[in-house]
Amino acid sequence: MTSSKTWPEEGWALLQLLLVVFFSHADQAVCRLRGDPENPHLSKDGDILLGGIFSLHGSWKDREENYINKPLLLECTSLNFRAFQFAQAMIFAIEEINNSTELLPGISLGYKMYDSCGSIARSVRVALALANGNEVVTAQSETHCTRPAQVQAIMGETSSSPCMAVATVIGPFSIPLISHFATCACLSDKTKYPSFFRTIPSxxxxxxxxxxxxxxxxxxxxxxxxxxxxxxxxxxxxxxxxxxxxxxxxxxxxxxxxxxxxxxxxxxxxxxxxxxxxxxxxxxxxxxxxxxxxxxxxxxxxxxxxxxxxxxxxxxxxxxxxxxxxxxxxxxxxIPKAHVSGLREFILDAKAFNSSSNDILIEFWETLFSCKFNQSNSSAENQRECTGHEDLSELQHSFTDMSLMPIFNNVYKGVYAVAHALHNILGCNETCNYKVQLDPFTILQHMKNISFKTKEGDEVNFDENGDPPxxxxxxxxxxxxxxxxxxxxxxxxxxxxxxxxxxxxxxxxxxxxxxSKKVPVSVCSEKCSPGTRKVLQKGKPVCCYDCIRCAEGEISNTTDSITCVRCHPEFWSNDRRDACVKKESEFLSYEEMMGALLTAASLFGTCMTAVVALIFFRHRKTPIVRANNSELSFLLLFSLTLCFLCSLTFIGRPSEWSCMLRHTAFGITFVLCISCVLGKTMVVLMAFRASLPGSNVMKWFGRTQQRLSVLVFTLIQVVICILWLTISPPFPFQNFKVIKDKIILECALGSTLGFWAVLGYIGVLATFCFLLAFLARKLPDNFNEAKFITFSMLIFCAVWITFIPAYVSSPGKFSVSVEIFAILASSFGLLICIFIPKSYIILLRPETNTKKNMMGKVTPKTF
Incomplete structure (x- = not known):
């Protein structure tokens, strides 16, 4: 239980003060504007009021507040004549609507315009003044300091930042704010600025x-x-x-x-x-x-x-x-050029200002004409006195400049947009329905759907964001x-x-x-021409790059290409690297120097063989021709002719038939040739064995056996070739890899096993023949043919042993040239070593071409 104590004297005094204040204000207004009231700078009464916020001044005087006394009102400076033009455009539109019998007939529009002085804070303040008004609301039981908005819509502001602030404040009250020059895209956000519209694009x-x-x-x-x-x-x-x-x-x-x-x-x-x-x-x-x-x-x-x-x-x-x-x-x-008929004349008509006592209009007039009303009260003693009848039309001033007519037109369209919304709400035809209770939210909803044309033919409508087209x-x-x-x-x-x-x-x-009349150039790096690609410079933006030439076989046919495209295998890049051109086909042809020389050598060898054969044929009964089986000699000459001629099959554009012919003809003719040489070598050995007492060997290696041996050795090669052609024959092939910028036309081997079997068989016969000839090289004879066969086979083997690495390492047509050279070299080796010595004796030493001279010390058996 607490003890009772009396209140202190200060408490009783405070209670008495509160009671006095309560009873003294019981019959007075309870809803008052806090702070100083804001009065419009330009206004006119009407049935429906529209608000306007324009920066009639560009700045204000700075003051240092001491936080002891109440701050004074903002003192604006630097008169803004553009804002005056915007205000005049709004007044012109309102007056034109009031004088119209088609739009809002019988309804007069009024306006209240405020000066924001270029201050965002002041823009918000005057926006609230337009919404609330300055009147005192009396206390009644059914009212709670609430009433309809003073204006139905607000025109302004000119800049984006003030519009954002104003739209944020009046947005919850659904009062439409229509700007003529606020272009920030952020104002299209309807979640933040639900009541904002504009007549200028975002x-x-x-x-x-x-x-x-x-x-x-x-x-x-x-x-x-x-x-x-x-x-x-x-x-x-x-x-x-x-x-x-x-x-x-x-x-x-x-x-x-x-x-x-x-x-x-x-x-x-x-x-x-x-x-x-x-x-x-x-x-x-x-x-x-x-x-x-x-x-x-x-x-x-x-x-x-x-x-x-x-x-x-x-x-x-x-x-x-x-x-x-x-x-x-x-x-x-x-903004597209525009014209509003009558607006220029209205702005330049200053009669409305002449008799005005409005401070801002007086300031406007005095600043415009550099004069003073009531000069006796002015501190500027040398300044002339304003008469109020000065002529604006003859004045060269920014206020008389109509270059901003597109913006004036935006103000004009904004006022008409509100008027059309009101016209639809009030159901105006010949008259308007005065009983309709207006509120900004209804006007806001109608504003979203309006669509009309001005008297100049401009279409006015808003999208879902409140923006025009x-x-x-x-x-x-x-x-x-x-x-x-x-x-x-x-x-x-x-x-x-x-x-x-x-x-x-x-x-x-x-x-x-x-x-200049030439378009200026402003690039970090010059454009990369076709044939090059862009490579970014390290640490710099993507517009800074180097132009790198495309690699061989790649092209770029567009400017500033970022990649080079590789050509198709049958094509190659040109010198400029901007187009793919058909690759040049390379093969050993008759027209070029190398092909012509090899052809000449082949024909020369053929002719030389034919001449030797003719010589041997004319002297076929002489001992040197008859010695060592003249039949094998003529068959050898025939096979050598074929060897010389088969080299021609390697020259020219490869085809399916030429590819099969060149390798098989080469293999068969050379086996035929080596078989004949092998036969001659064996005849020399058998003849020497037959000359020994009691020997009967020649009956086992007579002419028939020699023919059969040649036939059998050749048939083996024929069988190998047939198997090769049957299983996997050679075929024409386009080689893109050996030389990058050319197509090598060559004959693919098909089966490499078949190719090496043909060469291997020739090698086996040649090696065997060389060994036999080497064994018979010192047999006693005035004309020992085994020596010449040994030399010929030595050349033959040396040529073909060196052929293999040279063939493998030679690119393109050079590999074919190596093969032809090997054929011709081995053929010439056989022809020269075996037949030229005999031809020398036949033509130049006929006295030695006798049987006695051929027999020498040893008398071989005749065959």
Whole structure:
């Protein structure tokens, strides 16, 4: 149980104060605006109110707050005449709708316009003022400080960042916010900004269009400068992504704001100076670009090709400020040109200002004409007094410049979009239904589905993201002789068309940087011509590469090829490596020098053999011819003729029949030849054995046996050849491997076993014949034929032993030449060693061609 104690005196005093406050305010308003009220700078009453947020001033005075006294209201400075033009466009559209009998008949539209002073925080503040109003809400039991929104829609802001802030704040209240110049693609996100609309395309399309424009002119190595805000950062991010897909590389990408420190600006200047790219993509607002131009002009950074966004590319004031011609020849995307009849005259009609007591209009008039109303109250003693009747039409000022008519048209279309939504909601025909309770959410829903045409024929509609169709004009800055810049439309971009047709350039002459008529080149590496391939440089972007010539047998027939394609085996790369050409077929032909020489040698050997045969035939009854079986001698001459002639089958283009003929004819004729020589050798040995007392050997090796031996030895080779041709015969073959750039036409062996069996059999017979002749070389005889046979077989074996490695190692047609040479050399060896000595005796030493001389000391048996 606690003891009871009295409250302290301070507690009783606080309670009494609260009771006094409660009862003293019981009958007063309980819902009040906290802080100072915001009053519109331009306003007009009407049945339905529209809001407007424009940066009528560009900046504000900085103040240091002491946090002791309540902060004063923001003091705006630097009058912004462009914003005044936007405000006038909104007023013009509202007045035109009020005077229309077709749109919202009987309904008057009013407006309340606020100045954001270029401050995002102030934009949010005035947006809340437009939504809530400044009136005091009285306390009633059924109200809880809630009431309908003061305006049904808000026009503005001009920039993306303020729009993002305002759309975030008023989005939950479903108040439509229609911007005429906020292009950031991020504002298309309906989850974050559900009530945002705009009458200018999203930067998503502009960034992609800029990348395609850069690619169109072959610029793959570019620099990039962007505004350091939502507009510049988001736009450049999309551009960078698309550029990468198109094979464009950024050498540098820097951000810039006109309030940056001199050190950062100097760093940007140094980056541009050190760069090798000659194209600069500038995703900047006109204010940022104007600030950058003043710095670039001090360093005389001319000669760069500028590619601009709609933020500055069609701005005439920026062109006038470019006194050093830094931006000459710039190219970029612009909002399509537009015309709103009557708007120019309305803006230049200042009668509405003459009698106005509005502070901002007075400031506008005084700044425009450099005068002062009520000069006696002004501190500027030398400034003339404003009459209020000054003529705007004769004034040369940015306010009278109508180059921003496309943006004025966007404001105009935004007001009409709201009016058409209201017209549908109120069921207006000849009159409107006044009983319909308006609320921003209903207007928001109708805004999503509107579709109409303005009096100028422009179609107005919004997609699911609140964006209009993306259409741009491509603008080229072309300086004139008068020193002014002419904005020439040289092409168009329409995102609604197929990808291949979205970007189209007209056949108009373009002016480039430094007043050049030649398209500038901006690449990290020159294009790789056909016949080469790209190899990336280590540590550098993909646009920096070296061009490497394609290897032999490979080609590239396109520019900037990343690979070389190998030619088909029957083709080879040309000298430029840009096309595959049919390989030259190589074979030993009669037309070339080597083939002609071998043919001549073959024919010469044939003729020589024929001459020897003729000599032997004419002297066939002489002892030297009859000695050692003249029949074998003539058969040997016949076989030698065939050996010389068979070499001709190796010359010429290989065919199926020539391949089979050349090897079989060679094998059979040489076996026939060796068989005859072997027979002659055996006759010499048998003859010597027969001359010995009591020997009867010659009856076992007479003429019949000699013929049979030749026949049997030859038939064995014939059988081997038949088996070879039956099982796996030689065939014509295109050899692509021996010589890379030529097709070697040769005869494939088919069965290698058959080939080596033919050669092996010849080798066995030749070796056997050589051994027999070697044994008989010293037999006593004035004309011992065994010696000559030994020499001939020695040559024969030496030729064919050296033939094997030479044949294997010789490429292409040279292997055929080696084989022909071996045939001819062995044939000439047999012919010269066996028959030339006898021919010498027959023709030049006939006195020794006697039986007595042939017999010498030993008298062999006659046969």
């Amino acid at each position: 930067d998503y399309y502009q960034s992609r269009a800029l990348a395609q424009l850069v690619k169109h002119f072959g610029w793959t190595w570019v620099g990039a400068i962007r505004s350091n805000n939502d507009y510049g950062n988001n736009g450049m991010a999309t551009f960078t992504e698309t550029a990468k897909q198109l094979g464009i590389c950024l050498e540098y990408s820097v951000s810039f704001v006109r309030t940056d420190s001199p050190k950062k600006i100097q760093n940007i200047i140094e980056i541009i100076k050190a760069s090798t790219s000659k194209v600069i993509v500038a995703f900047l607002s006109y204010l940022d670009l104007d600030g950058l131009m003043s710095e670039l002009s001090q360093h005389n950074l001319t000669g760069y090709q500028w590619v601009g966004s709609e933020g500055w590319i069609f701005d005439s004031q920026t062109a006038k400020m470019d006194q050093h011609h830094i931006l000459d020849g710039a190219i970029g995307l612009s 993306a259409k741009y004009e491509i603008i080229n800055w072309q300086p004139t002789e008068k020193g002014i810049v002419d904005f020439v439309t040289v092409g168009r971009y329409d995102a609604s068309l197929p990808a291949a047709k979205q970007l189209s350039l007209q056949n108009k002459p373009l002016i480039w940087a430094s007043n």
